[in-house]
Amino acid sequence: MNPLMITILLCSTLLLYPGATVCSLGSSGGGATNKQAAALLSFRSMVSDPSGALASWNASNHPCRWRRVACGRGRHASRLVSLNLSSSALYGRISPLLGNLSFLRVLDLGANQLVGEIPPELGRLSRLRVLYLFLNSLQGGIPLALLTGCTGLRKLDLGFNRLHGKIPPEICTLRNLILPSYLNLGNNTLFGEVPATLGNLSQLKALGLYLNQLSGGVPPSLGHLYNLTIFDLQQNNLTGSIPPKIWNISSLNYFSTEANELSGMLPPNMFYTLPMLEILYAGGNRFHGHIPSSLVSASNLSKFLIAQNHFSGVVPPELGRISKLLPVDRLALEDNRFNGTLPSVVSNLSASPTTLTLSDNKIVGNMPTEIGILQNLRILWLGNNFSGTIPPVIGNLTQLNSSDLRMNFLSGSIPISVGNMVSLSILDLSLNNFTGKIPVTIGKCKLLQILNMQHNLFIGNIPLSFSELKGQIPKFFGDFRTLYDLNLSYNNFDGEVPVVGVFTNATGISVQGNVKLCGGIPDLHLPTCSLQISKRRHKVPVSAIVVPLVATTICILSLLLFFHAWYKKRLTKSPSTTSMRGHxxxxxxxxxxxxxxxxxxxxxxxxxxxxxxxxxxxxxxxxxxxxxxxxxxxxxxxxxxxxxxxxxxxxxxxxxxxxxxxxxxxxxxxxxxxxxxxxxxxxxxxxxxxxxxxxxxxxxxxxxxxxxxxxxxxxxxxxxxxxxxxxxxxxxxxxxxxxxxxxxxxxxxxxxxxxxxxxxxLSEGYTSCQPSMSLMGFRGMIGYVPPG
Incomplete structure (x- = not known):
């Protein structure tokens, strides 16, 4: 049989595939198709496919008709050029036969559950332009063959895996990483130094090396990445200072070196040389000196986090002139060495951030009344050396979730407007000089989980009923459904401690240092309240209290004696309980x-x-x-x-x-x-x-x-x-x-x-014969106890 007849027969065979669109005489396309199909079927055999993404991959269809597969055009119409299986819930390993898809330009296996190592055979994909393997559980190192073979790569994302080892210096061979390309190796366990050869990728736009274990200094060669818009090295073990040339990359939009051990000063003119900067994360390092005065020109800055450093001096007035702080943004300056008074920063913010943290500095003066204009604020930490009273306008912060005013010199009474902050879950007023009684209005803060008022000068007692609340510490603390941490220690409270709600858990409350308190649960070890206190607070005849009290005491003692004997016997037969600290x-x-x-x-x-x-x-x-x-x-x-x-x-x-x-x-x-x-x-x-x-x-x-x-x-x-x-x-x-x-x-x-x-x-007084009256509606799931 002559070659022409063989070619015609091969073309006829290809026509059996409904997806075959081109049959070029004189080509060897059939062999290529079989090779492609074999590679894809090998991949399918090595993974589980619970979502059915690979259900169409079978011999009854041409590979170009298979789902998530794309082929070329013209003379390459039967060649696979793209394989996109992202977010397909695939579990298993990557078949090394994928390296046979020689015309492949895009390989996207991101956001699956793939395990094992990256096959070195992928380095044979010389035409590959995009490789996404992020959000899997891949292990091992970055294959050297991948970097030296896929030299045409423009986008490489290996982030959010379990890759281990050093970043190969040969990464500089990826010279085609061009705009708008990026290199992401973040959220792995890579260690060693940042390769200086990365500076050779002069067209790189985004560099992500975050959440690894990289050490050493930041290479000065990274200052040659003049097209960089994203520079993310956060959460590593990097030391030394930022090379000066990096501060001159005018295209930078996102800069993060958060949570390293970097030191040095921020250049005074950095915001002039970084005019496009929108996000600056530099917290958790050892930077020192003053905040650059060029901050006044940072017209695009929306997130400015420099907490947990050694910055000093006064909080610059320029901070309040940033014109684009959006409602979803954060201003974090806590845990530094700022001093002096707080300038009119707050009143100058054109829009209110959701986070404002200034705690653990040495700022003095009064709390700014302008704080009340930040109505989108959700987190407010101001623990410094503030004095004076809390301005009533704080009640305007109705969205506030967490407020920490601890360790100041604040005095006076708590404003009644605090009851307007109905979204509060954490309120810390400890270690101040507050006086007076806790306002009744705080009872509106029903979402409170942690309330800390220790080491103040509060007075009053804890009344038994809501009707008696006239500026005293309210019993409704016990009615909060979410409150599980209440610290009232070292004040001047008096009267009886409630025995409901949070007050039933000795590990969830603290009332020590209040020598006039009595009652409460036995674990608090407080003295028994006198009948005079009970009479004053209940405003009922003594006989109405004494008779039931004596009868109840006799019953309780009898039950306790019986329970003690029964429980002591039971401990020898069943597992014991263990203590648990407050959450x-x-x-x-x-x-x-x-x-x-x-x-x-x-x-x-x-x-x-x-x-x-x-x-x-x-x-x-x-x-x-x-x-x-x-x-x-x-x-x-x-x-x-x-x-x-x-x-x-x-x-x-x-x-x-x-x-x-x-x-x-x-x-x-x-x-x-x-x-x-x-x-x-x-x-x-x-x-x-x-x-x-x-x-x-x-x-x-x-x-x-x-x-x-x-x-x-x-x-x-x-x-x-x-x-x-x-x-x-x-x-x-x-x-x-x-x-x-x-x-x-x-x-x-x-x-x-x-x-x-x-x-x-269940409600109090519940018995097995009489269910709780508050038990309403069907609970659980249909058939919620499967057969075992």
Whole structure:
């Protein structure tokens, strides 16, 4: 058979594929097509595809007809030029046969769950222009073959993976990284020095090396990147000063060296040489000196964060002349060495930022009354050496979420306008010289979670009823549904301490240093209130108090004696309870760091009201690293906020070895100014019971099985948890959503019940024969207890 006949037969074979559009006589396109199909089918065989993104990849169609695949035009119509599988929920490894797609120009596998190493064979894709592998779980180093072979790359994004090792100096071979291209290696575990050869990529527009473990200095050669608009080296271990030439890159729009160990001074003329700068993150370093006076020309600046440095001098008046501070922006100057009085910065801001932090400096004088114009403010930290009174205009800050005025010399009484700040969740007035009584209006701040008033000169007592509130410390503190940390210590309060709400938890309140207080729960160890106090406060006949009190005391003593004997016997047969410290709030930024930016690689699961991420948090002294599970609420989902409040309320007084322990909580705003709420739990390495009863072997390297002893042990653990919730806690709690996915197993296979988002705290006086009158509506999920 002559060559012409062979070619015709090959072309006829290609026509069997409905997607074949061109058949060039005399070409070897059939072999190329088979090679392409083999490469793609190899990739499919190495990944799981729960979303069905690869369902059309089969021999009945030409590869150019397969989903997420694009072919060229003209004589290259049968050649694959683009493979876009981003955000397809793929799990598995990258097939090295993808290196056979020699005409490929775009390869986008970003935002999946790919594991393993980056195949060096991808370096054979000499025509490749775009390579996106971000947001996966890829490991190993950056293949040298990828940098030396794909020399035509214009965009390379390997961020948010688990890549390890040094950045190869050969990265300078990527000379075609041109506008508007970028290089992103951020959020990995790369170490070593920043290669000086990066300075050879003179056309580079965006450089992202953030969230790694890079050390050494910033190479002066990076000052040759004259087209750079994004310069992001935050959260590494870099030292030394910023090379002067970098301050001359006039195209810079975003500059971040936050959370390193950099030092030196900011050049006085830096805002003249950086006219396009919109975002400056330089906090958490060792910069010193004054804020550059050229700040007055920073007409595009919208975010200015220089907190936690060694800046000194007065807060420059030029700061108030920045004309484009937008309502979603942040002004952070805390933890420096600023002194003097605060100039009229606040009144000159053309629009109000959501964050204004000046705490931990040495600023003196009165709090500016102009603070009241910042009506979009959500975070206000002013702990310095301010004196005088709190201006009543502070009540205009109705959006305020967190206010910290601690460690000043503020005096006088708390203005009644504080009740207008209905969004407050944190209020810290400690270590000042406040006097008088706490205004009744603070009762309107129903979202309060932390209230700290220690070391002041407050007076008054704690009345029993709302009708008696006439400027005294109110009982309604106990009525706050979210408040779990209340510090009233070292004041001049008197009278009886309530025994409701936050006052039922000794670890959640502090009243020490108030020698005239009495009553409260036994754990506070306060003296018993006299009958005179009871008579004065209740305004009822003594006989109406004494008779029920004596009868109640006899009953309580009898019950206590019986309970003590019963509980002592029970301790020998069931797991003991463990103490739990009061929940401390963590910041949004801490949780971002702990979870690698809420990376999908740390995603443990997703529910109706939130997603749970694995994270690493340091203890209070920053030495020990603890594994945690972070539940991030989906606040846009109806009922999510209520679920957050219920879970905090239900678990704050629960202490049992078979309940999931809440370590911390976060009620803040994210970097975009949106509300953010999360709960931090103790991490359980063996996951949930659901994964053991119904294992999904596709996503697990080791198949899980429970033997009979383990099953019985788990049942006993859950039973102990429910027994505690129903009969032995501070108040009876009904879980309402008990199912295998809400039972977590620790390293010793001990079971812990969690997820109290649908829980119900039963009313006082509840019995098994008479349910709580407040129990309304259906709770839980249809079929919420799967067969085990």
């Amino acid at each position: 401390q709030l963590v910041s949004y930024q801490q949780l971002v760091h702990a979870t690698d930016g809420f990376s999908t690689t740390n995603l443990l699961g997703t529910g109706s009201y939130g997603s749970v991420f694995r994270g690493k948090l340091f203890d209070e002294i920053g030495e020990n690293e603890n594994l945690v599970a972070v539940k991030v609420l989906k606040l846009q989902t109806p009922g999510a906020l209520k679920s957050f409040t219920v879970e905090c309320e239900a678990t704050r007084n629960l202490r049992h070895r078979n309940l999931v322990k809440i370590i911390s909580a976060c009620s803040s705003i994210d970097f975009n100014g949106n509300d953010f709420k999360a709960i931090v739990f103790d991490f359980k390495p063996n996951g949930c019971l659901e994964e053991w009863l119904h294992p999904h072997t596709d996503n697990q390297s080791v198949e899980r099985h429970l033997n009979l002893v383990q099953r019985v042990g788990i049942l006993f653990d859950v039973a102990c948890a429910l027994d505690y919730l129903h009969f032995h806690g501070a108040t009876p709690v009904v879980h309402y959503d008990l199912k295998p996915s809400n039972v977590l197993l620790d390293a010793d296979m001990v079971a812990h019940v969690g997820d109290f988002g649908l829980a119900k705290i």
